[in-house]
Amino acid sequence: MKHFLLLNLLALSTTLFSQLNSTLRSQLDYDVAVNDVWGYVAPDGTEYAIIGLDNGISFVSLADPDNAVEVARINGDNSIWRDMKTYGEYAYNVADQGSEGISAFDLRFLPDSVPFKKTTYPDIIGNGREFIQAHNLYIDTNRGRLYTAGGSRQINDGGILIFDLTADPMTPTYIGKGPATYSHDVYVVEDTLYCSEIYDGELALYDISDLDNPITLGTTRTPFNFTHNAWTTDDQQYIFTTDEKANAPVAAYDIRDKSDIKETFQFRPLGSINTGTIPHNVHVIDDYLSISYYTDGLVVADASKPDNIIEIANYDTWLGSNGGFNGDWGAYPFLPSGLTLVSDRATGLYVVDVDYKRAARLEGIITDLDLGTPINGVSVSINSTQPNGTTTSAIGEYKTGIADGGSFEVTFTAENYLPLTVPVDMANDVCLRLDTTLTPAVRRYDISVTVVDDETGEAIPNASFVFKNEEEDTSVDMLTNADGQVIIDNVFEGDYDLYVAEWGYLTIGEETISPSTLENRVYRLTRGYMDDFVSDEGWTASDEGATSGFWVRGIPVGTFFGNIPGSPGFDAAGDFGSEAYVTGNGGGGGGDDDVDGGTVTLTSPMFQDLGLADLKVSYQYWFANDGGDTTPDDNLTIKISNGRETVVARVYEADGDASWTADSFLISDFVEITDSLQIIVETDDSAPNGHIVEAAFDNFLVYGRTIPVGTDDYDAAGFTASVFPNPASESFQLTFDGRTLNQATLRVTDVNGRLVSEQKVDGESVVFGQALPAGVYFAEVLEGTRRIYTTKLVKE
Template identity: 55%
Template sequence: MRNTLFLLALCASFTVNAQFNTTLRSNLPYNTGVNDIWGYVAPDGTEYAIVGLETGVSFVSLADPDNPVEVDRIPGDFSPWRDMKTFGEYAYVVADRGDEGLTVIDLSALPDSVSFTHNQYDVPGFNRTFVRAHNIYIDVPSGRAFVSGGDRNLNDGGILIFDLVANPAQPPLIGVGPETYSHDVFVQDSFMYCSEIYDGELAIYNISDLDNITEAGTTLTPFTFTHNAWTTADGLSVFTTDEEPNAPVAAYDISDPSDIKLIDEYRPLATLNRGVIPHNVHVLDEYLVISYYTDGVIIVDASEPDNLIEVGQYDTWDGPDGDFNGCWGAYPFLPSGLVLGSDRQTGLYVLDAVYQRAARLAGTIIDRDLRTPLNNVQVDIQASQLNTGATDPLGRYKTGLAEGGTYDVIFTADNYLPLTVSVDLTNGMTTTLDTSLQTTVPRFNVNVTVVDDETGEPIPNANLLYFNEEERYDVLTNEEGQAAINNVFEGDYELFITEWGYRTIGVENAAPSALGNQVYRLSRGYMDDFVTDEGWTETATARTGLWERGVPVGTSFDSRAFQPGVDAPRDFGRQAYLTGNGAADASTDDIDGGTVTLTSPLFDLTRVREPSISYQYWFAVAGGTPPLDDTMRVLLDNGTDRAELAFYTEWSTEWAADTFVVSDYLEPTATMQLIVIAGDTGEGHLVEAGFDNFAVNGSVIPVSTEAVFAPEVAVAVFPNPSPGAFSLQYDLPFSTAESTLRLTNVSGQIVQERELSGKNGSLEVGLDLPAGLYFAEILDGNRRLWVGKVVKQ
């Protein structure tokens, strides 16, 4: 028996970091690495800590919490990962190295000693023996143990289920869960919550019938590396961790498991963006007790799960932030209220905790003049505790503190005057504060009309993306080709106009004051830079790594760039299509277990002379077991036949370009489609792909309409080029009140328009235009009678 007592003053020599609403009672170090922690209450009421070690399991009496005593220790195969749970007078342990299987420990002789057996199991249907696992959970009401994270060649590391009631000393295997690797598992009320870490998702299963386990719902977690999950007692909310630097603890509404909703995320503000990693979250009376590696034990009030507020902390780690050092586990379920923490380097921590409901603040912020909600207003409570809040698109905000009191709250937003309001906050309550902000800069109405450059007809449902760093507007044109964006703050914006079947227009420095009534003319053709959604579809047989449109997030593997962090050069915008696009680690959300397919909308090549197709791409494959047999294929379909344009197998993590003449492969038709397929087949590898800058090249055959140039029109422009105004003389074959002269720039914007007087005459135009190339047109209603180019010097 070993007895180690550390006085609080001595403990402070290596645990000098932040703490509030917690008190250190004692610390017990070990001569080996420490991993997980659990607790046990003997029939006589004595509380014990069960500490996972790299070389076994330790049993510590907490009869005197200020003087913890290790009463026994069992040896085990070396493993950095051990997990323990209890049922009755037994503890059940798994390790994911070695071959101990399910270790059953008899605790009935404590404090004198413990005894144990290792149990291995043949699993029906797999011709394999269960010898190791990463995690275990025991559903006490049903008396069942759920083991997860075993060997990938046994049920893919999915769930195995044991009956502890039938034989607690050697429980029989009674069920097998889905064949999907589950890193951790939690069970409550006939639902099983699996942290399917390599799929990046939380999966909820109905296990009311173990012979027919069915999926109730899934959701990707914020960093798609789902490590652990735990629900509230009512089963309406679940909280997850992603074991990644800077990842949050996420809160979800699971009142309808088929429609899981993310409702909040918590990150420790004192170490924000320092690479701190959350490990495990447990729930006690609507408090989250989180082991947060280098941030120690953190307590969060989750009584309002959509407004998570930190109310306690004890930091067990005195080293630098980030990495996998520090607090592995935290156990809050002892009847005494003690919280047990396990630090990988410094051992067992016994803590007192004050569980205190947060003092919350919520409300809505609107524009004082327009009475419309304001998005992204920053809300800062002037307090010693760090806090953060911001309004959503509906103007709503939620925030709070651990301590109630009277505080100043400052509301700030770009283009608005800051506002300070004094407010009383009360623990256990939410104070509502609605207010408004006054703008400081002028606003403008943007009105845009989009028409077909060939016919002059309006283009309905064209996409307008108008944005800068602070604001973003996504608008569709109406049946008249018109789109309006009202009350836009002055500033530098970018404008993109897209529609499938037309060439994209991009305008830089598109100030709203200059867009009061602009007409843009789209040329016919096919191109897609993916700045907007033009109707490509994504399908998959793979579990992860699905195609998604977004701004690329760069990834790396083995100290080498894997996914580029930029889109293709020489195109509009910053978006591309990527296979999984969420985290910096290449193994997170890459293509796994199948193929992912990206399919274009239909396009008509019957009006294109000598059409060719071009695009940019990259493809990356690495890791796993040779051979690297994964591919990216590009196919072309004409509605009847299908041909393969490209077959990529080599690692090319920089954007490359390819061009193909359509007639070399298929007959051009009106029902063409491009299909891009990337896949992880055979042995598992890291596989990612990107696709961007699609275009059909070739001259468009004009539409045969009445908008044909009239041969009788005589027009002369001089001087051309001109440093000043242009003099235009015209002679038309008829006189009409609808004849106009229109000048447009290279972006299709109308920069000047003049009515023509009579069938012939002259006028001066372009005096105030900046230098550049312009197109001059004479129109009779919708008929284009003449077009020419003019150059302003």
């Protein structure tokens, strides 16, 4: 171990380390990696740091905060994870590796020595298992109770164990347990237990006034479904959580009604947005959040307004790139001196003096000058060197701020509006209200669309109408009313993509369309079944035991396991829109939000044959399977159900790098055709395999293997006709039996009714469609103006 007063480092800290409203007082380097940190104040007022090492515990005197000195070190089992807390003149440690049980340290003899005792607990809950490890601990110092979290899954499933410290502080006495749910961390106030149930992705609150009968008070999912730790304000009205995932926020919740927990804000350091930074632990002191943010270092935020949390100080201990688990593991802000202790995995202990101050805040509502309606998505930026910025919500509301007040200009910008810059005087501990308006910069139109059945002409209610401008990141997703209508007023000029979809019909899509063309427009939907997932057509997602990787519809966010693709970063080619169904869509690394712990299932709405002679389904799928402690052996299963039986039609295993792959099958090869057909897509990664399992599903289509013929006057035509092959991967051959055509016309249109090809037909057959891309089409043959033949085509 090296101890040194880093005079040069202190002199150069402004250039070496990123910092805001903070000063490095001293640093202590170690010859071994460190993990967590806690603090202690001796009866004589001397402050100490307690540092977790990979091979023990270090005690550091801060008698001179500018010259931190290690005064004792206790060796222990090798463990990456340690957690320490204090009670009176004693400290306690647990480790998630090794077999130390609970280590108790007598601090009354500091700085000269630290007597200690390690206690394990044979058959602690009566199932024959010995308690030797835990991931974290918390101490209720008022009652003298120690709570461990994250121990062996064979002891209360890694849930909370409770020990008394009052009888013998050096030998904690087991007195009870919490719920049998794995809890990564625990926080306790009086009779309320706050559990970070990491694998369930939930913060759970329990009443433990009766240790033999914990009662659930409330639960809430945290943003990245990986609840790592939680800490409340002093009045227990708000709580803050971390998810140990790349780009995850520190989330704030209103817990005044514990049965109805409400999220109030998501905080991220604005200087490293979307760079993969990971929050580790959050603690709360006087409504400030002291956050160990791995590669961002120590981050301090003012949470006195839990709906507008502003970073007011930081000290970055990591000089490398963002992302990953390097940098700041722990931060302890509770020393009476106001100093914060920071533990960096590689570079040891940092003693940091934080200049706490209430943020200077700016809030308001932005409305349209002409209409008076709120504007969503307005960018709000304060012209300051301090990172800041936000966008308005759906109700036009914005909330932002900076660490240090002063005179600034704030700029409001939004697509289709003229920018606006306003001077502001902002002061610390003041929330300035600024409501304003923006002036439209382009013309607006009123849209009126009616959706009808192509065959009957009847209106189709509840059809999805999707209208979006990806360049401006604006989207409208509405359902038609009882008259099959969608009416949208005041749509800005621009290039939009439009999709009309309803289960039981073929989707219509138009790209780069102007709203000026959509006044009194009628869209005619043809019966059939296709789903490119541009809208919600009623597929259901379910799971059995899974803790992550649930099926969701959205634009895929790609992940990688090393250089190997995990989840796709794009949807399948050749369909409408950019959406697909994917197993988890949280991004991050290959093991983030993949399928874990059980089975996830995606089930289609029911469909029927629509009078076709036979049915075939086609789709594209993605399946990735890698990593884990054993050879990957998971699969993706496609099942077909007819309401009476469910049969496995396809089983896919990972074969090399994952990619979008097309497949199809005849339904009648597996089940009898009924009016209650459904497709079921299923994958699984049950514990303890721990593999990377990612799946996706897109471009779903149901069609007839033998397409039926329809004519305006088929009997009068006096012949039969057929198309072969259909579906076709190259070209179609249309053959007429019993008649030779002379100067007839063959027209092919796409599902939107747009003409894609037209040619003359002479003789008894014609080959066509070579240049058509994959998709669904309709062909018709006309003699003069009389249509004598129609059919549907599928190009694969």
